Amino acid sequence: MQKFNSVDELVNTLRPVDPVYCIRPNSIKAACNWFKKKFPGDVLYAVKTNPNNKVIKLIGENGISQFDVASINEIKLIKKIFPNSKAYYMNTVKNREHIQEAYENYGIRDFAFDTKDELQKIIEATNNAKDITLYVRISISNEHAEIDLSQKFGALPSEALGLLRLAKAHAKKVGLSFHVGSQCMHPISYAKGIRDLGNLIKKTKIVPDIINVGGGFPSIYPDLNPQPLESYISEIKKAFENLKLENKPKLLCEPGRALVAESGSSIVRVVLRKKQKLYINDGTYGSLFDAGVPNFVLPTRMIPNGRMTSKKLTSYSLYGPTCDSIDYMKGPFILPNNLKEGDYLEIGQLGAYSLTFRTKFNGFYSDQIFEVQDKPIMSMYEKDLASRYLVA
Numbered sequence: 001m002q003k004f005n006s007v008d009e010l011v012n013t014l015r016p017v018d019p020v021y022c023i024r025p026n027s028i029k030a031a032c033n034w035f036k037k038k039f040p041g042d043v044l045y046a047v048k049t050n051p052n053n054k055v056i057k058l059i060g061e062n063g064i065s066q067f068d069v070a071s072i073n074e075i076k077l078i079k080k081i082f083p084n085s086k087a088y089y090m091n092t093v094k095n096r097e098h099i100q101e102a103y104e105n106y107g108i109r110d111f112a113f114d115t116k117d118e119l120q121k122i123i124e125a126t127n128n129a130k131d132i133t134l135y136v137r138i139s140i141s142n143e144h145a146e147i148d149l150s151q152k153f154g155a156l157p158s159e160a161l162g163l164l165r166l167a168k169a170h171a172k173k174v175g176l177s178f179h180v181g182s183q184c185m186h187p188i189s190y191a192k193g194i195r196d197l198g199n200l201i202k203k204t205k206i207v208p209d210i211i212n213v214g215g216g217f218p219s220i221y222p223d224l225n226p227q228p229l230e231s232y233i234s235e236i237k238k239a240f241e242n243l244k245l246e247n248k249p250k251l252l253c254e255p256g257r258a259l260v261a262e263s264g265s266s267i268v269r270v271v272l273r274k275k276q277k278l279y280i281n282d283g284t285y286g287s288l289f290d291a292g293v294p295n296f297v298l299p300t301r302m303i304p305n306g307r308m309t310s311k312k313l314t315s316y317s318l319y320g321p322t323c324d325s326i327d328y329m330k331g332p333f334i335l336p337n338n339l340k341e342g343d344y345l346e347i348g349q350l351g352a353y354s355l356t357f358r359t360k361f362n363g364f365y366s367d368q369i370f371e372v373q374d375k376p377i378m379s380m381y382e383k384d385l386a387s388r389y390l391v392a
């Protein structure tokens with residue numbers, strides 16, 4: 001992968017016609033180090049967030065060598081890059097053929113479920129294996145999350161009782177897990193989840209071997225400025241201590257966004273300007289899905305190109321290159337008011353849920369990916385970088 005000191009150097013060297021994508025290894029390193037140091041348990045990387053080879057390698061090289069996977073292809077990817085790493089098959093809905101292949105060919109021993117039928121499938125597909133760890137995923141409130149997962153996944157507390165007892169009867173070890181929803185804006189959600197697990201433990205008198213608090217740890221965006229990640233960790237620790245368990249379960253977490261969001265930027269070019277509408281060469285069918293219907297406001301900056309950049313800023317909406325009207329990103333994206341055709345923009349906070357969502361719709365697809373060494377536009381790990389991009 002070709003490297004540049006900075007995004008600006010890259011643009012001035014390549015003058016790319018198509019969108020290009022940048023990975024910042026320093027950002028991944030900072031995030032991995034932070035989680036390794038602060039989280040009181042094991043950290044798994046949620047592979048779906050960004051399954052790019054280079055990203056997976058960087059995650060592993062920075063000491064996070066356990067992976068939360070949701071499909072057989074994610075398992076194959078991880079085992080190809082890090083054959084000795086441990087992967088956890090945490091999708092609660094799996095093909096039985098894939099469960100079998102995961103167990104027999106890839107050494108997967110950790111499986112999640114949220115129904116009796118799925119448990120039955122796991123038991124049958126592993127031929128009643130006695131060496132597996134089963135995680136009961138419970139549904140908890142996702143009220144503070146930008147992306148709500150609680151309707152699709154997780155057992156209700158009333159169902160979870162029976163599932164935990166069944167898991168205990170079949171597995172070598174049992175875990176309890178939840179997901180607070182992605183981009184969770186309040187640490188209290190984790191405490192509530194842990195409290196819900198506590199009720200389950202009291203009622204069943206089964207103390208799990210593992211408590212998995214899932215992902216959801218936030219990144220920072222111009223209109224989403226969460227509390228420091230420290231607050232999330234202290235909330236988790238406090239709630240865990242409050243369970244007052246003698247044999248303490250091991251804690252797991254599965255961050256995706258928080259590990260990689262700030263490591264990625266897209267570099268796009270203005271193809272046409274219509275007043276406050278910028279038609280650019282990437283969009284929601286490319287790397288900018290989250291800026292579309294989920295309406296994440298992403299930090300943007302104009303890349304200096306020798307021309308006078310106006311100090312006056314104005315808010316734009318962005319339009320992608322395809323012929324579909326949902327290829328539209330409302331923003332507001334705050335940029336100099338004299339932008340014109342040919343100008344390059346950096347769109348930041350695209351390390352998560354971006355590269356992996358690209359399609360070839362309408363013939364627009366770019367796979368030019370480079371490494372850069374400069375700082376991201378915004379950061380949870382260096383908060384001072386962010387202040388001038390925050391919407392008051």
Ligand SMILES: *Cc1c(COP(=O)(O)O)cnc(C)c1O
Nearest residue numbers: 046182215216217254255256257
């Ligand atoms: C998506 C997902 C994650 C990662 O979520 P983030 O919000 O990106 O941290 C973790 N665990 C599971 C089971 C997931 O589905």
